[in-house]
Each structure stands twice: as C-alpha cells, then as structure tokens.
Amino acid sequence: MPTKHSHMQYRIAFLVLVCWIAATTGAQAQKNYYYKQPAKFFSKAITFSLGSQGVGVDLRLPFSEPAGVHFGASILPFSMPVNTSMGKYKVRSVMSAEMYNVHLVLDWAPFPHTESIMRKFTGSFGAAYFFKARTKVESKLRENYVYGEIVVSKEDVGTMRTEVTFKNMLAPYFSAGFQNIYVGEYTSFGLSAGAYYMSGAPQVNMSGTNLLEGNEVNAPVVERNMSSYRWWPVLQVNFNYEF
Amino acid sequence: MKITRCWMFLSVILACCTNPLKDVEVQISTNIIHFSALLEVQDGNGNPLSDINVVVSGQDAEKIYTLGGTRNFNVQGGILTLGLHPDSDPEPGMELRFSIRLDKAGYLSQLISVYMMEGQEQQIIPVNMLPLASAPGGVAVATPGIPLQGGLLPAEVTISSGAQNGVAEETMVTLPGNTTFKDNAGVTIVGELLEATIIHVKPSNPAALNYFPGGSLISDNVIQAPNTAPVAGVFNPAALANVEMRIGSQEVKTFSQPVTIAMQLDPLFYNMTTGALVKAGDQLSIYSYETATGIWRFESMGTVVNISGQLTVVFQTDHLSWFQVCNFIGSCPNTQSFLLNGGWMTAGIKYSLTIEAMMANKVILTKKTDITTKDNIIKINRLPLTGTTIRIRNETGEILATHSLAGSCTPLTTITLNRPSVVNRKVTMQLYVRCPNKTAAVGVLPTFYLYYREARPTIDVSGYKLLGVVEKGYISTTMLTSGTVAYDFKAVWGDIVKYSHNKVVAADNSATVGEGEGEVIGVIDPQNNLEMLKEKCKEYGL
Numbered sequence: 001m002p003t004k005h006s007h008m009q010y011r012i013a014f015l016v017l018v019c020w021i022a023a024t025t026g027a028q029a030q031k032n033y034y035y036k037q038p039a040k041f042f043s044k045a046i047t048f049s050l051g052s053q054g055v056g057v058d059l060r061l062p063f064s065e066p067a068g069v070h071f072g073a074s075i076l077p078f079s080m081p082v083n084t085s086m087g088k089y090k091v092r093s094v095m096s097a098e099m100y101n102v103h104l105v106l107d108w109a110p111f112p113h114t115e116s117i118m119r120k121f122t123g124s125f126g127a128a129y130f131f132k133a134r135t136k137v138e139s140k141l142r143e144n145y146v147y148g149e150i151v152v153s154k155e156d157v158g159t160m161r162t163e164v165t166f167k168n169m170l171a172p173y174f175s176a177g178f179q180n181i182y183v184g185e186y187t188s189f190g191l192s193a194g195a196y197y198m199s200g201a202p203q204v205n206m207s208g209t210n211l212l213e214g215n216e217v218n219a220p221v222v223e224r225n226m227s228s229y230r231w232w233p234v235l236q237v238n239f240n241y242e243f
Numbered sequence: 244m245k246i247t248r249c250w251m252f253l254s255v256i257l258a259c260c261t262n263p264l265k266d267v268e269v270q271i272s273t274n275i276i277h278f279s280a281l282l283e284v285q286d287g288n289g290n291p292l293s294d295i296n297v298v299v300s301g302q303d304a305e306k307i308y309t310l311g312g313t314r315n316f317n318v319q320g321g322i323l324t325l326g327l328h329p330d331s332d333p334e335p336g337m338e339l340r341f342s343i344r345l346d347k348a349g350y351l352s353q354l355i356s357v358y359m360m361e362g363q364e365q366q367i368i369p370v371n372m373l374p375l376a377s378a379p380g381g382v383a384v385a386t387p388g389i390p391l392q393g394g395l396l397p398a399e400v401t402i403s404s405g406a407q408n409g410v411a412e413e414t415m416v417t418l419p420g421n422t423t424f425k426d427n428a429g430v431t432i433v434g435e436l437l438e439a440t441i442i443h444v445k446p447s448n449p450a451a452l453n454y455f456p457g458g459s460l461i462s463d464n465v466i467q468a469p470n471t472a473p474v475a476g477v478f479n480p481a482a483l484a485n486v487e488m489r490i491g492s493q494e495v496k497t498f499s500q501p502v503t504i505a506m507q508l509d510p511l512f513y514n515m516t517t518g519a520l521v522k523a524g525d526q527l528s529i530y531s532y533e534t535a536t537g538i539w540r541f542e543s544m545g546t547v548v549n550i551s552g553q554l555t556v557v558f559q560t561d562h563l564s565w566f567q568v569c570n571f572i573g574s575c576p577n578t579q580s581f582l583l584n585g586g587w588m589t590a591g592i593k594y595s596l597t598i599e600a601m602m603a604n605k606v607i608l609t610k611k612t613d614i615t616t617k618d619n620i621i622k623i624n625r626l627p628l629t630g631t632t633i634r635i636r637n638e639t640g641e642i643l644a645t646h647s648l649a650g651s652c653t654p655l656t657t658i659t660l661n662r663p664s665v666v667n668r669k670v671t672m673q674l675y676v677r678c679p680n681k682t683a684a685v686g687v688l689p690t691f692y693l694y695y696r697e698a699r700p701t702i703d704v705s706g707y708k709l710l711g712v713v714e715k716g717y718i719s720t721t722m723l724t725s726g727t728v729a730y731d732f733k734a735v736w737g738d739i740v741k742y743s744h745n746k747v748v749a750a751d752n753s754a755t756v757g758e759g760e761g762e763v764i765g766v767i768d769p770q771n772n773l774e775m776l777k778e779k780c781k782e783y784g785l
Contacts, residue, residue, distance in 0.1 A: 084264075086264060086267060086269040089269055089271070091269075145271055147273070147275045147312040148308065148309070148311050148312020148313040149308065149312055149313050149314060150275060150276075150308060150312040150328060150329070152275055152329065156329070157271060160269065210272075211271045211272040211274070211275065212269070212270075212271065212272070213272060214270065214272060215269055215270060218267045218268065218269070221265075221266050221267055222263050222264070222267060225262065225263045225264070225265050225266070226263050229263075
C-alpha cells in the first residue's frame, strides 16, 4: 500500500524520468533532425509497449499529418511479496494483479514543425475496455501467534485474502509524451505518461481462513477507503516498427 | 527488477490519499481450542463451588490448558474450563485421557477422568463434591472420635456411619484391640485421638450416587486381581462407603492387623448376576478405590448375609479408602454413537440435552450437550457389554427418550426424541462487541458457553442450566420464553465468567457490548467490565 514515503519516491522518480526524456529527445533532435522528416508525424507501425500497464502490442495508423490512431491490447500479470502491518500484526503479503485491456487511442503531435524538442511532443486521448481488472493480496502473519501460553504457528493462523475488482470496465485514457524518437531507419521509440480513469469505484472482497475467518467485515471499510481510487497512472515506453 | 515491480505495484494501487487500510482491524479468532470440556462443579445441593485446588494429571495432561490458553486452572463460578492444545486434536478412533483432581477444605476430594475424542468437540461434565458438614439426603456422614493410648487402641471398637439423613443402611468398622495405625509409608502414628470419617452413600438415591468416586460408575482403571493391568468396566453398587481416619494431622492408611467392615446393602439393589433383588446368599464383588490414583481394585468376593434383618456383606481389610459391594460388568471395546432425531426439532435451533447412560436402574454416566438437527450425534465410550439404557432429558428435566440397547456394543443407534410438552417460539440472540474508541463492532466473535435460569436475587448463584454453546456470538433456542419471563444469564468465556440479570428476551435479540449509548456494559461491576473490555481489545490489537 502506498505510504507517504512511497508517494515521495514516486514524485522524485517521475521528475527524473521527465528530465531524462527531455535530455535524450533533445540529443536525438540535434542529431537526426534533417534525417527523419516524415510527411506524416505518425507512420504505419507495430508498437510494442512496456510500462505500468504491463506489456502491450498495438497497430498504429496515421490519420492526418499531425494525428494518428493506435489500437491494441495490454496485459499486466504480476506478483510480488511485501512486508506490511495490519493493526498490531506484522504480515507478509503477496500482491498480484491481473489488468487486461483492449484500447483505442487517438494521438496528436501539436508541434511537428518546430525545431525544438517539442516537435516530438504528443498528446493522446482514448479509452480502454478492461476485460479483467483485479488485484489480489494474500496476507499471512510473519510471526507465530501466542494465545495465553499456546503458540499457534503462523501457518495455522490462516490467510487473509483481499480482492479488489473494478466492475465498470470502461476507462477513459489520456497521456502526454514524446514519440518518433529515432532508433533506426524503420524503428523508433517513444515515452509517455498518463492515466486511466476507472469509471467505477472498486469493489472489495475479503475472506479469511482458519483463525482469520470473520475479517470479511473489514471489506466495506477498505472499499470506502478505496472509493476514490480511480486514477491509474500509466508510465510506459513504446518501441515502434514501421512498415 | 525489484524496483520495476514496485513501480508496477504502485501504479496498480491507484495513487490516492486515503490509506486503504485505515480503520481496518484485523482480528484473530479466539476459537483456537477445538476440543473443550467444561466441569460444572457443585456441592450436590445445586450450589456452584469455587476456590478449589485443581491438579491435572494423566497420560495427556500436558496437552490440557484452560480455554484462555493458560495452565492456571481455576474453578470460577462453579465452572472449570479445559481445552486441548490445538496441535493435539484427536484423530478418528483416537482418545485422549487425563484426570482432574479437585480438593477443597470441608469437601470430599474428587478425581474425575476426562476423555476427548474425535466428533465430540465440546462436553460438559457435572461434578459433585460432597460437603462433609451438610451432606444432602441419601448420604450419611459420621465423624466419631476414639481415644488411643500412645497410638494404641486398647480394646475393640466398632464405629458406624449411623442410620441417618435418609439412609437406613450403615457401614460399620470394627477395630480389634491392640491395633496400631500406620501412615502411607507404613510408619506407626503416635497420638491420643483417632478421628474417623465414615460416609455411607445410598446407591438407589440418584442424587447421592452423584458422589460416586470418579464422577461416573464407568471406569477404565479397574484392576481385577490377580491381574495387574487395568481394564474398563461398569459398577452396579449395592453399598458404597468411604472410610478415612487420622491421628492429629497424619492420615491413617493401614493397620497393624486387619479390621472388619460390615456394609449394609441397599434393599432395592438389583443383582445383575441373579437377575433379581439382592438376597441372602448372593455373591457380590468387593472393590476399593484410592482417590490419589483413581484405581478401583478388586478385594474379594463377599457373601450376602442377613444380620438383624439387614442384608450385609462383611469383609476384612488392612487399608482405608472407598469401598463398594457391587456387580462389575465389562465395557464395550468400541465407541458407541447415538443419532438423535425428533420430527418436532427445527433446523438451526440448539437443543440442550442431558444424556444419561443407565444400567440396573442407575445412572452410570451423565453428559450434557446441545444438538441441532445437523449436529446430532453423541458418542460414548466404555458402556457396559449388556444392560444399557439411554435416557435423554431436556433442559427442564422432561424425559424425551428412554431407549434400551438391544444389541451388545452396537456402534450406531438411532433414538427418536419425543416432542417436549412445551416448545417455545424460537428466540435468537446475537451479541456484538465494540471496542472503546472504535466505530465498528468486532468482526471475530468468541464462542462461549451460556447458562440461564429464571431470574432470582443476584446473591443466589445456583440453578443455572445450560442454554447452549454460543457460536460466534450467536445462538438460536426454544428454551426461552420471549416477552414475559425474566431470566438471568451466565456466560463462560475462557477463564471469564460473567452474569447478566433480570433480562426479558424478545424473539430476536441483539446487543452490543461497549461503552457507547445504548450499549451494554453490565450492571454488576460495570467499571471492571469496561476495564476488562479495554484489556481484551488491547490484547487483540483492537
């Protein structure tokens, strides 16, 4: 779960990323400005993306001189262990997510003819349909539980499962970034930062096994706390193969 | 890689302001112990006893804790809670056993054998400790004193329990002249006064028979001389007596020469060997019992003689203990299960029952339990090979079934319970608990035993009957009359016994234990209750 500390890390890392984008795209602009001057900003390309929405593949098509459209799918399956606390108990949690979507996005390069870095700047707007949007957290105690003089092993205490599901599958998307950064004659890459807005609040289900049974009463509390959890930041890099 | 994962995770957990775990209270259930036994310790007059010294012993004693998870065994409000360590839950076909010794000044000590087996997670065992100064009807207690000369009895003396307190029969002990008295180590005791306690229990009096040593006529610790290995069996006593003597502070265990004991028999004794009422010339077994060991030992056979119109068995012994003249019947080697049905029973309701196993018109074992239409199997071990009858009463004492077991050691018997004369409407009770300074009620509620009685003055703590086991704060029952009758309740949770007095119940009742408006914190010692609530909430991190 994000803490104040992790929020700060997030912000610092974001600033570093933006600076790096500016530096690298600026260098590429100096070097390749006269070499790559397409009639249309977006070329017909297959795009592979990697980022916080997972991995994806898209087909990109030019639309007009400054605009294009890309559509495709991305999947985010991941699992990671973290140590957290719940109340007075230290827990070891395994968090996993299954966020699968198909999307259609309109891209627009507002300044394709300027000579600065801004000629690579693009804005995007679209929507995704999430056919699966679910995160699961499985938590177990990190230490044995002591009841009177009886020591109950942490395994016997049981597992608490928390499942967060977005039931409303349609999510508007917007982002800004830099595209068409030169790699080779037919290849380029881009960077973008944006967000999905999940149009429905998440639903939370909790269940416990063994001695953690009954903790499902916490589900409405978590659901209330997460009711404003709508924005899903998307940071990604994409590699384009033009044809 | 880890950094990448963290980024992905942070992205998935959509950035926002509220900690998702704010106000989340993780609770670990207190229902850690799966097998429990509740000893209801009373004085035989319906009064619960406390301040009792408790010692747990036996082969599985080290696995036994209180329901609070400690080894600090205390009888509170007449209740001793015992629980099995969850790592030792019995497998199918396996039985755990241990003994509870109860000692209290002014009362006869008891050693109770407790068994735990798969399928019997909860059991309630009634235990009666005999108050020597106020024995109930059916028990004669005499405490004669005999002058000695430097520890020597100068001339023959006969002492008796006396015909008293509803007991026409007596136990008489004749000590020959020149007898000296020895302690447990065989050392002669020197003193000027021999203080004796002779207790004669009338076996045909059911209340008196509750004092039977070990709490049940069934024992798995019977040594049939000349064999030395204990066997299991069931007694049918014709006479039962306890003889104790002391000189000063030292207990007499043996004598320099045999003493003669004459035990007058209950004329209502049904001799299972002859199939008729006892008569002169019958042969009966004589057994002795040491409370310290819990072992019944065969002494000899005795012939019934008629002395002055009283059927009597006379024998000699060189030691003191409990003695009985009886039939002894071997036990079934297998567990016997009883499936209890009743067309009048409603699904989801708990019915509190008393199960009595009987032989020769005597209750040989009493169990209290609650059943539902789904959880309705009772298991009993060591029932006699023949002659068993199962009698089932409801909480008011009304007999719902009397079933003679036709076969020998039948593994499963179905018993139909007759409809009680009064079946109340369903009453449900739901208890919630809210910790101080918290908005939400506790989600994980304890399982505890709940007793009830019709309301009485609070100073009177007797007469509570089992309402049932409240599971996760909820119980549904037909034992209470809603709307008109005021009840007192006694709840036993772990080591804690709490009372709630003079409550009229509705059909559906819910209450929240807490300090807020409209919540319940109790009228007896509310400050202590609140402190206890705070302490427990703190203990469980709430």
